[in-house]
Amino acid sequence: GENVEQHPSTLSVQEGDSAVIKCTYSDSASNYFPWYKQELGKRPQLIIDIRSNVGEKKDQRIAVTLNKTAKHFSLHITETQPEDSAVYFCAASESGNTGKLIFGQGTTLQVKP
Amino acid sequence: EAQVTQNPRYLITVTGKKLTVTCSQNMNHEYMSWYRQDPGLGLRQIYYSMNVEVTDKGDVPEGYKVSRKEKRNFPLILESPSPNQTSLYFCASREAGGDTQYFGPGTRLTVL
Numbered sequence: 001g002e003n004v005e006q007h008p009s010t011l012s013v014q015e016g017d018s019a020v021i022k023c024t025y026s027d028s029a030s031n032y033f034p035w036y037k038q039e040l041g042k043r044p045q046l047i048i049d050i051r052s053n054v055g056e057k058k059d060q061r062i063a064v065t066l067n068k069t070a071k072h073f074s075l076h077i078t079e080t081q082p083e084d085s086a087v088y089f090c091a092a093s094e095s096g097n098t099g100k101l102i103f104g105q106g107t108t109l110q111v112k113p
Numbered sequence: 114e115a116q117v118t119q120n121p122r123y124l125i126t127v128t129g130k131k132l133t134v135t136c137s138q139n140m141n142h143e144y145m146s147w148y149r150q151d152p153g154l155g156l157r158q159i160y161y162s163m164n165v166e167v168t169d170k171g172d173v174p175e176g177y178k179v180s181r182k183e184k185r186n187f188p189l190i191l192e193s194p195s196p197n198q199t200s201l202y203f204c205a206s207r208e209a210g211g212d213t214q215y216f217g218p219g220t221r222l223t224v225l
Contacts, residue, residue, distance in 0.1 A: 001172075009153070034214075043219055044203070049213070051212075089156065101214060106153075106155045
């Protein structure tokens with residue numbers, strides 16, 4: 001079955017710097033890769049996603065890149081702000097076909113003012 | 114308002130006492146799932162359902178049961194809870210053919 005590895009487990013940056021979180025997956029059939037942000041005590045919320053027919057997607061300060069050959073995908077946050085501090089999860093699934101969604105272990109991002 | 118609800122939000126119980134955590138969604142979604150969240154392990158899928166009366170095991174189904182008798186409801190049942198089931202549980206739903214999962218607010222369960 002699918003296995004998703006996420007690194008680093010913790011990341012501390014200064015406000016205004018960029019942050020990068022990386023994930024690798026094992027199942028070549030996976031074709032949907034969402035990223036979730038979870039603030040303390042809250043539920044996970046989708047912030048961006050990418051499908052395997054696209055190499056990069058951007059939404060304001062966040063972007064996701066996908067390398068299907070190497071089976072890895074990354075989240076990039078530019079101009080980080082204190083409100084970006086949260087736990088971020090990557091995930092992988094076979095889009096639309098199954099109910100399974102496999103998550104990475106999570107990255108705790110701290111943005112220092 | 115489109116939402117996924119869970120009850121209870123917090124529960125402290127003792128080993129062996131059967132409990133049910135309810136999950137309901139008002140978005141007419143076909144797919145529903147249960148996850149548990151533990152530090153350092155991320156979210157792990159317990160069970161999922163693709164429609165009424167259609168359920169399947171996720172990665173960590175042992176010790177849990179589910180049922181899907183109605184489209185909107187997907188309760189999680191712990192017949193004989195044990196301390197290793199102490200965790201934060203999330204229910205989620207999505208529409209068939211869609212990818213975005215909508216999570217409920219979470220249920221923090223402690224089994225003594």
